[in-house]
Amino acid sequence: MLSITLVTAFLGFMVALQFGVTKEDKPRDTRDIYQLQDDLTKAEKKHVQLNEQLSESNRLLEGYESDDTKSQLQTMKEALDKQKELAGETVKAGTGVLVTVQALAQGYSEAGEGLNADLIRRLINELNTLGATDIAIADERLTNRSPIRMVHEIVYVNDHPLPDLPFPIRVLTPHPSDLKKRLEVSESMEDFAREGLTMMVKVEDRLKLPANGESEKVEYMKPVKGD
Amino acid sequence: MRNHRFSLAIILMVTGFIVVFSYQYFKKAESPKSEEANELWTQEHQLRTQLIKEQETNQSLEKKLENRREQVQSNEQTLANQKKEAHDIQKSLNNYRMLNGLTKVHGPGIRVSLEDAQYVPEEDDPNNYIVHQQDIQEVIYELYAAGAEGVSLNGQRLSIHSYIECVGPVVKIDGQKHTVPFIVEAIGDPHLLLSSLNMSGGTVDLLMNRGIKVSTEKKSDITLKPLI
Numbered sequence: 001m002l003s004i005t006l007v008t009a010f011l012g013f014m015v016a017l018q019f020g021v022t023k024e025d026k027p028r029d030t031r032d033i034y035q036l037q038d039d040l041t042k043a044e045k046k047h048v049q050l051n052e053q054l055s056e057s058n059r060l061l062e063g064y065e066s067d068d069t070k071s072q073l074q075t076m077k078e079a080l081d082k083q084k085e086l087a088g089e090t091v092k093a094g095t096g097v098l099v100t101v102q103a104l105a106q107g108y109s110e111a112g113e114g115l116n117a118d119l120i121r122r123l124i125n126e127l128n129t130l131g132a133t134d135i136a137i138a139d140e141r142l143t144n145r146s147p148i149r150m151v152h153e154i155v156y157v158n159d160h161p162l163p164d165l166p167f168p169i170r171v172l173t174p175h176p177s178d179l180k181k182r183l184e185v186s187e188s189m190e191d192f193a194r195e196g197l198t199m200m201v202k203v204e205d206r207l208k209l210p211a212n213g214e215s216e217k218v219e220y221m222k223p224v225k226g227d
Numbered sequence: 228m229r230n231h232r233f234s235l236a237i238i239l240m241v242t243g244f245i246v247v248f249s250y251q252y253f254k255k256a257e258s259p260k261s262e263e264a265n266e267l268w269t270q271e272h273q274l275r276t277q278l279i280k281e282q283e284t285n286q287s288l289e290k291k292l293e294n295r296r297e298q299v300q301s302n303e304q305t306l307a308n309q310k311k312e313a314h315d316i317q318k319s320l321n322n323y324r325m326l327n328g329l330t331k332v333h334g335p336g337i338r339v340s341l342e343d344a345q346y347v348p349e350e351d352d353p354n355n356y357i358v359h360q361q362d363i364q365e366v367i368y369e370l371y372a373a374g375a376e377g378v379s380l381n382g383q384r385l386s387i388h389s390y391i392e393c394v395g396p397v398v399k400i401d402g403q404k405h406t407v408p409f410i411v412e413a414i415g416d417p418h419l420l421l422s423s424l425n426m427s428g429g430t431v432d433l434l435m436n437r438g439i440k441v442s443t444e445k446k447s448d449i450t451l452k453p454l455i
Contacts, residue, residue: 083323
């Protein structure tokens with residue numbers, strides 16, 4: 001009787017152990033590592049940007065330290081030109097892709113009735129994720145505050161209506177062939193097709209974007225000082 | 228008694244089986260797995276240390292940059308006080324810096340809050356009742372059209388290169404994650420911004436029709452952080 005008691009006790013113990021072993025074997029959670037890698041990449045990117053901004057500031061300071069007012073003034077003018085370029089208010093040329101928006105095929109959305117503001121906004125959003133540096137839609141150069149919206153069934157960019165199909169979208173990027181490849185299989189491409197439209201994408205060695213004519217007038221914003 | 232022996236034999240057999248099975252299981256599962264887990268742990272630890280170091284560096288660089296930018300501006304101020312020509316350049320330079328999101332700015336404007344619908348009819352797809360990237364963009368672009376000078380989303384300044392991604396209920400702006408409520412803040416003429424959003428058949432109506440909870444509010448002072 002004792003041996004049976006012992007054996008069953010042992011058996012129970014083994015089963016419990018077995019259960020413990022099996023339970024432990026759930027799929028490993030590697031999410032933390034991906035998350036960390038993601039955060040690290042972001043932090044490194046920021047590091048690079050901060051360094052760029054720092055060296056820009058240092059360059060300006062050096063210029064201002066000169067004894068000659070004329071060269072100080074020159075430094076200031078250069079700083080202004082740089083800001084204008086950033087704001088999209090200068091003509092800019094470089095490598096990029098030329099995207100032509102056109103009807104998917106004859107008979108499809110030839111008048112461009114499938115075109116809407118949301119389609120264009122999503123395309124810009126996607127172009128930005130793919131590393132576009134500057135964008136012009138038809139002849140409208142985009143800036144930090146370019147409105148894109150529908151007015152009476154027509155898409156307006158920078159308060160100007162888009163022309164009839166086909167029209168070009170010029171995109172500057174340091175890696176045009178990457179952008180082309182990714183744009184061709186992008187969600188935007190599918191969205192366009194759903195509306196009877198398509199985009200022809202062409203890599204260009206030298207693409208010229210027009211300047212945005214908007215003024216830099218600021219009425220409501222003021223810099224926060226001493227903080 | 229014979230019956231008893233028989234059952235004992237069976238029990239012993241099962242026990243033997245479990246012992247061997249357990250042993251093999253432990254042997255298989257434990258040794259290589261613990262090594263792997265160890266490796267993962269080390270990797271995670273290294274990544275974490277690296278990240279913390281990187282973030283610390285960035286913080287001190289940010290301080291340094293702020294300091295340098297102040298020096299740059301005070302130099303420009305001195306120059307502007309001396310020369311009329313410099314005065315004009317300085318003014319436009321500072322305007323561009325504000326527009327480009329390189330300075331911390333404040334001013335009057337409005338605040339828009341977007342939230343998922345609270346009531347979802349059972350038979351409907353809940354996806355139709357949550358705030359999407361398009362809804363946020365709808366608000367942002369309408370604000371630009373009404374002359375907003377600077378816009379932020381959940382405290383993050385938006386720029387010409389900003390991109391918004393929708394991953395389920397999470398919205399990523401330039402890679403940074405945000406969840407509801409989505410707060411859009413814009414500097415500009417509060418009256419104009421508000422009335423263009425609230426126009427009948429306008430943005431607010433459109434979003435409400437999609438079942439999104441929208442609230443708008445004029446603000447006398449909004450602060451926007453710089454991009455970098």
